[in-house]
Amino acid sequence: MELADFQFFVEVLVGGLLSGVMYSLVAIGFVLIYKTSGVLNFAQGALLLFAALTFVSLVEKGLPFWAAFALTFAALTLIGIGVERAVLRPLVNQPPITLFMATLGLSYIIEGAAQLIWGTQVHALDLGIDDTPIDVAGVFISTFDLVAAGVAAAMVASLLAFFRFTRIGLAFQAVADDQFAAVAVGLRLHRVWVVVWTAAGLVALVAGLLWGARLGVQFSLSLVVLKALPVLVLGGFDSIAGAIVGGLIIGAVEKLGEVYLGPLLGGGIESWIAYAVALALLLVKPSGLFGRPSTERA
Amino acid sequence: MTSGPLLELDAVEVSYGGAIRALSGVSVAVPAGAFVALIGANGAGKTTTLKAAANLLPVDRGAVTAGRISFEGEDVTHQPVHRLVRRGLVLAPEGRRCFRSLTVEENLITGALGRSSTRAEQREDLDKIYALFPRLTEVRRSPAGLVSGGEQQMVAIGRALASRPRVLLLDEPSMGLAPLVVEHIFRALKRLTTESGLAILVAEQNAAIALRHADRAVVLENGRTALEGDAKALAARGDVKAFYLGRAPSIETRVA
């Protein structure tokens, strides 16, 4: 391979990995809730949309960045508490499919509420990150992608630290491992759920801002979750490490596939290749690369 | 507080899913500092009795339909589990159920999370547990899912003890363990009751070992208290010997 070709390959790969970090971020929102309640939270996309829409509308009303961020986070926390009270608590001990249907309903309610409050028009979101490519040893990298990946990585790292080093984090892991034993030993499931939904809300907020800045804040933003599904299949629904690695793989595969296989197979490959890879892995390893059964730390 | 037993189940009835009757009259009294064995055949209702006392039946869609469960003389039939644990009534469940991905030491700490204990108190509790089960010291940093069955049982007991209980409910600690390990665990438990005044209600298939260490015993048959009394006296009875201590292979060779 010639140097220029190699540089181009690296450029595509890095671009893929960077957008992969953003997939990981969305996927982690799912993993947090799946680990503690065994339910795939269909409403994660709606939360993301709600967060981005609330934030951008507040900014348009003249609020400074951090005030809008804090208010939006407060709203998401209220949603977390509300969901625990109104949905999780009454449905405790129900089969996972019931909970899944509940989150499905929830996602339409949250989207509907967002629409009711903020309207349906498309908003542009400018986070003030300029998007001139920078040149690293002949490889061009998008500044926005770099910053976005950095923010996502910092978010993930702080979540991991939170769940690893705090008391509530320990309770989270205990509930994730064995809900019955956690209750038996005196842990309060409801508290853990509120914290987890709030954390998932924070993830949705950060992901919503990054994706919103890239794609524009509009209702199709909630479809970003469709990008997270193959990541979850790949990494395992219950593994944070899996979500990270899975996101990176999916991001890289998408970009490389688009550039190198796209011309051979015709366009549009980006929309399905992630699912093809996930499906192939599903056939070999149904629990995903990092999913149970295993005892390794998430 | 009161002169009666610390924990008392009085004519308790339980059904699962509103239909399946699992207990139809279980009475058990656990005085402070006592070591009480709960014995009975498979399906007699031992686990159900312990779960009823710990208010953990709702998880299995079970409910107490009649009778009374009291702790320190107060009716606690519907007290939330975390409050019971805080008051000093905790269950170490059947099958151990350690938190597999947490280390042994983290498992022990989870038991103390319900109390807002200081680091120093936590350290003190851990030291006591390690003194009780020295083997855990060596594996403290291993994931609990990877240590031996006996060590997992010690973790499960230690985790419950970390909540500083006054009554420990313990379900089948002998399950699937070598006789020597079981003996070691029962000796440690016995020491706890005599030295620290902890009361223990232990459900066991292995009636021989339970009756050997316990002060008192309750025999369950088909969801009822069939016999109740001094453990040594019960062990000497002909019918108990025949049914529970006899050479019946179904009991002796039972494996988890």
Ligand SMILES: Nc1ncnc2c1ncn2[C@@H]1O[C@H](COP(=O)(O)OP(=O)(O)OP(=O)(O)O)[C@@H](O)[C@H]1O
């Ligand atoms: N979750 C449940 N749903 C329905 N019935 C149950 C449930 N758990 C137990 N039972 C029934 O309740 C009765 C008592 O069961 P329990 O588990 O309390 O017995 P056990 O004495 O602990 O038995 P083992 O020695 O096998 O552990 C049995 O008939 C059992 O089938």
Ligand SMILES: [Mg+2]
């Ligand atoms: Mg049992």
